[in-house]
Amino acid sequence: MDFNFTEEQGMVRDGLSRLVREQYGFEERRKAIASAEGWRPEVWAQLAELGILGMPFSEADGGFGGGAVDAMVIMEEFGKGLVIEPFLPTVVCAGGFLKHAGTAAQKEEHIGAIVSGSAVFAFAYAEPKGRYDYADLETTAKKDGAGYVLNGHKAVVIGAPWASHLVVTARTGGERRDRSGVSVFVLAKDTPGITTRDYVTVDGRRAAEVYFENVAVGADALIGAEGEGLALIETVTDEAIAALCAEACGAMKVAHAMTVEYSRQRKQFGVPIGSFQVLQHRMVDMYTAYEQAVSLTYLATLRLGSDEVERKKAVSAAKVGVGQAARLIGQEAVQIHGGNGVTDEYAIGHYFKRLTIFDSEFGNVDHHLKRHVALS
Amino acid sequence: MNLEFTPEEQAFRDEVRAFIAENYPKHLADFGMREDMEREDFLAWHKILGKKGWSVPAWPVEYGGTGWTPTQRYIWSEENARVNAIMPLPFGVSMVGPVIYTFGNAEQKAKHLPGIVSGDVWWCQGYSEPGAGSDLASLKTTAVRDGDHYVINGQKTWTTLAQHADWGFFLCRTDPSAKAQEGISFILVDMKTPGVEVKPIKLLDGGYEVNETWLTDVRVPVENLVGQENKGWTYAKFLLAHERSGIAGVARSKRGVEKLREIAAHESLDGKPLIEDFDFARKVSQLEIDLAALEITELRTLAGEQAGKGPGPESSILKIKGTEIQQRLTELTLEAVGTYSAPYHGGVANDNSNEHPVGPDYAQYAAATYFNMRKTSIYGGSNEIQRNIITKMILGL
Numbered sequence: 094m095d096f097n098f099t100e101e102q103g104m105v106r107d108g109l110s111r112l113v114r115e116q117y118g119f120e121e122r123r124k125a126i127a128s129a130e131g132w133r134p135e136v137w138a139q140l141a142e143l144g145i146l147g148m149p150f151s152e153a154d155g156g157f158g159g160g161a162v163d164a165m166v167i168m169e170e171f172g173k174g175l176v177i178e179p180f181l182p183t184v185v186c187a188g189g190f191l192k193h194a195g196t197a198a199q200k201e202e203h204i205g206a207i208v209s210g211s212a213v214f215a216f217a218y219a220e221p222k223g224r225y226d227y228a229d230l231e232t233t234a235k236k237d238g239a240g241y242v243l244n245g246h247k248a249v250v251i252g253a254p255w256a257s258h259l260v261v262t263a264r265t266g267g268e269r270r271d272r273s274g275v276s277v278f279v280l281a282k283d284t285p286g287i288t289t290r291d292y293v294t295v296d297g298r299r300a301a302e303v304y305f306e307n308v309a310v311g312a313d314a315l316i317g318a319e320g321e322g323l324a325l326i327e328t329v330t331d332e333a334i335a336a337l338c339a340e341a342c343g344a345m346k347v348a349h350a351m352t353v354e355y356s357r358q359r360k361q362f363g364v365p366i367g368s369f370q371v372l373q374h375r376m377v378d379m380y381t382a383y384e385q386a387v388s389l390t391y392l393a394t395l396r397l398g399s400d401e402v403e404r405k406k407a408v409s410a411a412k413v414g415v416g417q418a419a420r421l422i423g424q425e426a427v428q429i430h431g432g433n434g435v436t437d438e439y440a441i442g443h444y445f446k447r448l449t450i451f452d453s454e455f456g457n458v459d460h461h462l463k464r465h466v467a468l469s
Numbered sequence: 470m471n472l473e474f475t476p477e478e479q480a481f482r483d484e485v486r487a488f489i490a491e492n493y494p495k496h497l498a499d500f501g502m503r504e505d506m507e508r509e510d511f512l513a514w515h516k517i518l519g520k521k522g523w524s525v526p527a528w529p530v531e532y533g534g535t536g537w538t539p540t541q542r543y544i545w546s547e548e549n550a551r552v553n554a555i556m557p558l559p560f561g562v563s564m565v566g567p568v569i570y571t572f573g574n575a576e577q578k579a580k581h582l583p584g585i586v587s588g589d590v591w592w593c594q595g596y597s598e599p600g601a602g603s604d605l606a607s608l609k610t611t612a613v614r615d616g617d618h619y620v621i622n623g624q625k626t627w628t629t630l631a632q633h634a635d636w637g638f639f640l641c642r643t644d645p646s647a648k649a650q651e652g653i654s655f656i657l658v659d660m661k662t663p664g665v666e667v668k669p670i671k672l673l674d675g676g677y678e679v680n681e682t683w684l685t686d687v688r689v690p691v692e693n694l695v696g697q698e699n700k701g702w703t704y705a706k707f708l709l710a711h712e713r714s715g716i717a718g719v720a721r722s723k724r725g726v727e728k729l730r731e732i733a734a735h736e737s738l739d740g741k742p743l744i745e746d747f748d749f750a751r752k753v754s755q756l757e758i759d760l761a762a763l764e765i766t767e768l769r770t771l772a773g774e775q776a777g778k779g780p781g782p783e784s785s786i787l788k789i790k791g792t793e794i795q796q797r798l799t800e801l802t803l804e805a806v807g808t809y810s811a812p813y814h815g816g817v818a819n820d821n822s823n824e825h826p827v828g829p830d831y832a833q834y835a836a837a838t839y840f841n842m843r844k845t846s847i848y849g850g851s852n853e854i855q856r857n858i859i860t861k862m863i864l865g866l
Contacts, residue, residue, distance in 0.1 A: 219808045221828070224738050248828070249808050270740060290827060294811040295836045302827050361604035371853060420800075427843050431602050431851065432627050435673050435844045442673030446840060449803070453810050459748050 096391065098166065101159075106166050108143055112136075113174035119440045122175060122297070131299040132255055137178050141210030146184055150192065155205045161332060165339040165394045172343025175447055177298045179215065179252030183207055185336045187214035187260045189329035190277060194317035199279065203258070215256035215282075216333075217247035217303050218326070225456035227262060227326045229270050232305065234263035234278060241265070241315070243278065243286075243308040251454075253301035254291040256282050261305070266320050277322040278314045285309075296447040324401075331408040332397055334455050338390040338415040341451045345383045345422045348444040352376060352426045355441075359431075372429055379425050382418035389414040406468050409461035416451065416458040423448035474540070482544045489548055492517050499553045506555075508591070508633045515557035515588030524586055525562050532570045532578065533586040539771035543720075550720030558630070561585035561592040565638045568655065568704050572696035581636070581657070593631040593660070595639035595682055596705070598624060603854050605640070606649040606702065610684060612641035612656055618688045619643075619656060621664075625682040627848065631667045632680060634660045639684075644699050655701035657693040664688070672844075674837040675813070709850055710784055716849050717791030719764045725798045726757055732805045732831050743805060756797055763790045782862035785855035792845035792852065799839040806832040810839075 098106070116136065125133045140146050148163045150156020164185055171180060188207055191200055206212030223229035232245025243263055253259070260279050267274025282289075286308035289301040317325045353376055356367030366372055393411035396404050423445040427434035430441050452458060474482065494513045518524035526542050528534030537545065549556060566585045569577055584590030601608040610623025621641055631637065637658045644652030658665065664687035669677045696704055730753060733744035743749050767787055803810050809828030814837070826833050846852045860866050 221809075222737055224736070224743075224807055226739065229740070249811050251811075292827060293813045295813045295840070296811070300811060360600075361602060361607070363604075363607075366603075369853075371856075424843065428846060428851075431847050432597070432679075432844075435840070435847065437671035437673055437675070442840070445843075446673065446836075449836065449839065450811050452804075453807055457804060457807070459746075459804070463748070 098162070102163060102166050105145070105148065105159075105163065106170060109145060109167060109170040110173075112139060112143070113170055113176060117174040117176060119443075122177070126177065126293070126297040130255075131293065132178055136176075137213070138210050140178070140180070141208065146180070146210055147208035149184060150188060150204055150208060154192065154200055155208055161335060161394045161397045164332070164336045165390065168336045168339035169343035169346075172340035172345075172447075173347045175297070175344060175443060179213055179255055181333060181336055181340070182216045182252045182256070183212075183214040185333050186216040186329060187258065187279070189332050190260055190279070190316050190325065193328055194277075194325050195279075196313070198313065199316065203279065212258055213252070213256045214258045214260060215250050215253040215301075215303075217250045217253070217259050217261045218330075219248045219250070221246060221248045223248075225460040226270060227330065228272055228275055228323055230262060230264045230275065231269065232261070232263040234265050234276055236265070237309065240309060240311040241278070243305040243310065245305050247303040247305075249294075249300050250289075250303050251294070251298055251300045253282070253289055253303055254299040258282060259287075259303065260316070261303075262322065262326060263305075272323050274320050275322040275326065276319050277316045277325060278310060279316055280308070280310050280314050294450065296450045297443065327405070330455050331393075331404055334408050334412050335390065335393040335397055337451065337454060338386070338393060338411045341415050341419050341448060342383070342387050342390050344444050344447055344451075345386060345418060348422055348426045348441060348448065349376070349379050349383055351441050351444070352379070352429050355430055355433075366429070375425055375429070379422045382421050386411075386415045386418040402468050406465055409456075409465040409468070412456060412461040413458050413465065416461070419448040419451050474544070478540055478544065481541055482548065485545055485548045486551075488521070489552060489554065492521075493552055493554055497555055511555060511558060511630075511633070512588050512591070514555055518557065519587040519589075524557050524588060525566060527563070528566065528586075529570065532566075532582050539768075539775045543768060543771060546720040547723075550724045553721075553724055557588060558591070560594050560629070560634075561590065564594060564708050565592050565657075568638070568695060568708050571707065572655075572704050576692065577657075577695065584635075590636055591630075591634045593628050593634035593637045593682075595625040595628055595637045595658070595684075597627045599626050603851055605705070606653070608640055608642060608653065610639065610641045611645065612639075612643050612654060612689070614643070614691070615688075617691050619691060619694070621656070621658065621684045621687040621689060623684050625684070626670070626679075628667070628680045628682040630678055630680075631660070631682055632669060632677070634667075636660060637665075637682070638695075640701055640705055643701075647699060650702040652699050653701040653705070654698050655695045655704045656689060657695060658684075658687065658689050662687050662689065672841065674840040676837070676841065710781065716845070717763060717767050717787040718795055719760065719767050719791065722760055722791070722794050722798055723764075725795075725802075726753065726760065728831070729753060729756075729798060729802050729805060732802060735829065735831070736805055736807065749805070752801055756794065756801065759790065759797075760794050763787070763794060766790070782858050785850075785858045788849060789852050789855050795845055796842050799835070799842045803835050803839045806835040810836045813837075 144157050145167055147156040148159040152158045191203055203212060218227060220231055234241040234243045259282050262277055264274050265276040286306045288304045291301045294300050356372055357365050359366050389411040393408045396407035426441050427445050433439045434441050497510060497513060515524055523535055525533050526535040526537050526545055530536045569581050598608050612619040612621045637660055639656050639658050640653050641656050642652050643654040664685040666683040668681045670679050671677060730744055734742045736743040738746050809832035812827050814826055814833050
């Protein structure tokens with residue numbers, strides 16, 4: 094047993110921490126969100142330069158040989174600064190599909206471009222009526238000669254406005270919600286027949302509704318075996334959830350620290366409000382919830398390579414525990430900040446918003462409790 | 470003991486229901502909370518009710534009240550909540566109005582009450598300051614006597630909807646040497662007076678409903694002092710107790726639960742309506758149970774008022790539970806909406822505004838409302854302060 098980070102992981106953390114601290118201040122982030130692009134491509138380029146975008150890929154694939162723990166370290170630092178750049182959809186999701194099931198040609202085409210920062214991906218899996226079920230698909234991919242024709246509507250695709258490429262889930266066979274018949278495709282966003290409706294999300298990111306109308310792709314767009322994509326999707330989204338939990342932990346750590354600091358500064362009745370026991374104990378409860386969330390995030394991250402049932406249970410446990418902690422810490426942080434907590438001016442409200450939307454990504458608390466029950 | 474309405478009360482319910490159906494502005498039907506509301510939208514129903522004589526039901530009849538029993542008032546708010554009506558704002562009707570008719574002089578009553586009844590005059594509340602929130606009595610805004618005027622200087626904050634206000638009621642320190650609570654006065658200020666400056670505060674949901682109000686050498690005639698100089702704290706506490714009882718929002722939460730059930734019937738999980746999912750349904754039921762308890766608690770409080778007891782410290786229970794329920798309701802609504810809670814509506818997106826918003830209509834304001842309603846456990850005396858009040862006044866600790 095070893096809960097220590099390697100020297101390399103420590104260096105990644107320090108480098109990234111410096112970048113976020115020095116170049117990703119709250120006002121810079123605010124400006125980026127309000128800008129036409131909605132993100133900072135120059136930060137993305139820096140991440141490529143620092144090797145962050147290549148970290149979780151093997152050296153054989155053109156990466157730096159890191160793994161899930163490295164992704165966890167990176168995402169936690171992003172969470173601390175509420176970084177909006179699409180590391181998760183590009184490196185963890187698209188990168189994950191390529192790593193696990195990409196052909197030599199697909200890896201060749203895409204991984205190098207991800208590592209260098211020239212290709213940005215979005216993962217189009219959610220649908221208007223699918224809730225959190227990856228198999229509840231109305232999007233179809235029909236065999237057409239050697240290739241496929243895609244039709245459908247994907248909902249709230251995070252990072253799609255910035256993306257050059259999409260990973261898309263679609264049904265190639267079976268009935269809606271069948272476990273079999275689900276396939277995964279990778280394609281350029283400018284493939285004819287794709288239209289998007291871009292918008293801002295409440296937590297400051299960009300997303301889009303993505304519509305596919307008779308989008309023709311070659312057989313080489315398929316990742317993994319036709320009709321057997323669900324297990325692959327579960328593998329990759331479990332990795333995404335572990336990474337997302339790490340991001341939430343970073344955000345919770347900062348939200349908690351900000352709250353404790355505020356309680357030291359803010360005086361009422363002639364004393365700092367942090368001297369009131371009722372607030373002290375609530376900040377202790379926030380702290381405890383945070384530590385438990387970190388533990389579950391470690392558990393999920395370290396179980397990603399275990400057998401399927403162990404992996405899924407650990408990941409669902411983390412999504413439940415971190416989701417509950419995120420709600421508690423977000424709400425209490427705002428409450429203890431009083432009126433200032435509900436303003437746009439104070440950073441704490443923005444942490445609260447990110448921690449709120451976290452729950453609706455890749456299945457909420459209820460969804461993962463059910464999955465845990467089903468596996469127990 | 471009996472929960473049923475009498476035949477007279479049932480007839481009353483039919484009468485007000487018919488009146489609302491006929492007279493409530495159609496374009497504001499089921500409006501809910503929206504960021505794009507105009508001044509006239511807030512006032513439309515108030516003005517209609519003013520003409521009908523129903524805008525200030527709880528007031529004494531001589532000042533424009535309806536003389537309704539607490540049960541009738543309860544029926545009235547229930548019936549309005551059924552259509553999600555935009556009710557007269559509390560700042561005039563439930564806050565300064567009762568202070569003026571209770572503690573004001575004849576001129577003040579004649580000058581100010583009719584505008585509140587009719588909805589022609591918009592009031593705002595100048596209580597909190599950047600350094601005086603929960604500890605309101607530490608407020609620093611000063612009013613210094615200069616001949617037949619007070620000269621007011623200071624900064625107020627969280628002044629709700631002051632951007633529309635014609636008049637404001639302000640707590641100001643008139644005796645700096647007195648103990649915190651004893652040197653405060655309750656002063657009415659025409660918001661058009663030179664030196665009054667209102668600056669909007671953007672909230673985390675993206676909306677603008679509160680403001681900073683700066684007062685710089687604002688000269689106010691001494692006749693705008695309500696009651697006695699340095700006795701303002703008494704009036705402020707009286708007002709806060711009134712504010713708390715209205716804050717429970719039971720009727721509105723009941724409508725909210727209905728809406729939540731409609732949303733959950735529309736959303737699906739595993740090919741079935743979400744509301745048929747036991748995990749979700751039990752949470753809705755738990756909320757309904759809490760709300761049922763609160764409703765009876767509020768009715769018991771109202772019955773106490775009918776028997777001549779003013780709203781006392783037990784109104785703090787209504788504030789705590791009422792706001793917890795309102796917040797839980799927005800939490801469950803957000804949960805029901807799921808994926809479509811993320812899009813921000815009314816932001817800087819390069820979206821074509823003529824297009825229908827993405828996602829179902831009911832999803833549009835789910836996140837904004839959830840974020841916005843965090844204010845309810847903070848405003849009107851934070852829920853921590855309410856617990857302190859109960860500790861002191863009821864438990865005697």
